[in-house]
Amino acid sequence: MQGRMTMIHMDLSIIIPTFNEKNNVRLIASRIMTILNRENCLYEIVFVDDSVDDTLAVLEELCNEFSCVKYLHRKNERGLASAVVKGFYHSQGNQIIVMDADLQHPPELIPLILKRLLQADIVIPSRFVPGGSDGGLNLFRKLISGIARGVGCFFIKKLRLISDSTSGYFALKRNVINAAHLDPIGWKILIEILVKGKYRTVHEIPYSFIAREAGESKMSIKEQYNYLRHILRLVNNSPEDYKFYSFCIIGALGIVVNLLCLHIFIKLFNMGELSSSVSASCIAIIHNFLWNNNVTWREYKQEILWKRIVKFSQFSLICGLGIGITTLFAQIFLFLGWNIYAGQLLGISVSINWNFFANSKWTWPAEHNESNREDGKPIVTQELPSKVSLN
Structure with missing residues (x-):
């Protein structure tokens, strides 16, 4: 140079x-x-x-x-x-x-x-x-x-x-x-x-x-x-963006795990539909927790066992509420005579944001690591056109 x-x-x-x-x-x-x-x-x-x-x-x-x-x-x-x-x-x-x-x-x-x-x-x-x-x-x-x-x-x-x-x-x-x-x-x-x-x-x-x-x-x-x-x-x-997309990808993988386990329990183990559904959902929650704890919020992966057990309980409760949100939207759409699949999709979108927000705030709070804390939303202002002059 x-x-x-x-x-x-x-x-x-x-x-x-x-x-x-x-x-x-x-x-x-x-x-x-x-x-x-x-x-x-x-x-x-x-x-x-x-x-x-x-x-x-x-x-x-x-x-x-x-x-x-x-x-x-x-x-x-x-x-x-x-x-x-x-x-x-x-x-x-x-x-x-x-x-x-x-x-x-x-x-x-x-x-x-x-x-x-x-x-x-x-x-x-x-x-x-x-x-x-x-x-x-x-x-x-x-x-x-x-x-x-x-x-x-x-x-x-x-x-x-x-x-x-x-x-x-x-x-x-x-x-x-x-x-x-x-x-x-x-x-x-x-x-x-x-x-x-x-x-x-x-x-x-x-x-x-x-x-x-x-x-x-x-x-x-x-x-x-x-x-x-x-x-x-x-x-x-960008920690906030990385965590959100990682959370969504892991959630999508969790759906695959859920459906696969459901199929195995029903077809291979001849379990009842209700017990198969509950068991598959439990395995999917464990799957999602382990991946989120070790990848999405990787700064927490070295925590001692009892803290991870507490976090798993919090994660399960929050995700359970997310399932309730999805179900509520589906039922509302069904009651109104609208398309249940549209209600389910809207419910999933809302529950994903709920799950991410709640887990970010309570299960894996950002205060754990100062380097991962957001600086806060910037203040953005705009000039009035009448004040701009090129003379």
Whole structure:
């Protein structure tokens, strides 16, 4: 890796990943400098470059002309998100803004971003709050972007409060990422920060996504695949999400165990239907408890025997109530003349959430391990469109 970096204390670092953006880097640097030279802050513009065209030569020229411009050139590394992380490590600002080099992220928002960063830990220019627009995307890219956001929000609870969690334009205070082990895949670094960072407040401001003026989009099938891999990895790094999906998978396996045992008791042992059903359910509960205790809430698996017996009793009681909830919904639907299968499905959905919530709170409480405690739901606020100006 080569580059031009000077270690000086900075108020602000603007990190811009580049890949074959020779026609844009001078334009974006010029617009940023024009804006920030009016502000009372010491700043640096850090390009992290993976280019194989003449972008490197243009960056070298910019560094020679302007002391605030710096760059790193990576020869054997690729990926927008990892480029941003490299920029984090080699930048000096207490405040950090990340943006693309393709001019789709208007630098004119920077003064407002800096003002809002005085009160918030993270500031996200959003295309999806009132006053924002994703008009710079064609229909296909809007569809892909919408699916990506939907997948992220479905799997990761922390992303559901953010309207534009896949944005490439955002700002943060450095202490948000100081203790975070950032190891992203692909192109969406913001979701990595939202899952792993330490923050309490997020503020969103509207902006209009602008069509590219030069260069080509880096979106590809490979990047979409990497995004899915990234989401799955983040689920594993988000205790609340990991535990919920592990709990659901174990519950689904428990249904298979229940039905298999029911079949064995009836067909092989000639047991009565009621006794077979009760026995199969008991075995399924034991199966689910052992797996949850050793996998979902694995921090508890070394507890002494009597504590595990107590937890098994709590788990069985909670799951018994869950069965009651499912039965209640099925009976209500049947009484109303509605489809009993729909009632059963709704009851199962409610009971799964009940079982997970109750077991998280009482059987395996998070206080057992401080490292697994949630920081709490972040406070997310949004800018009124009338307050946003690019002048």
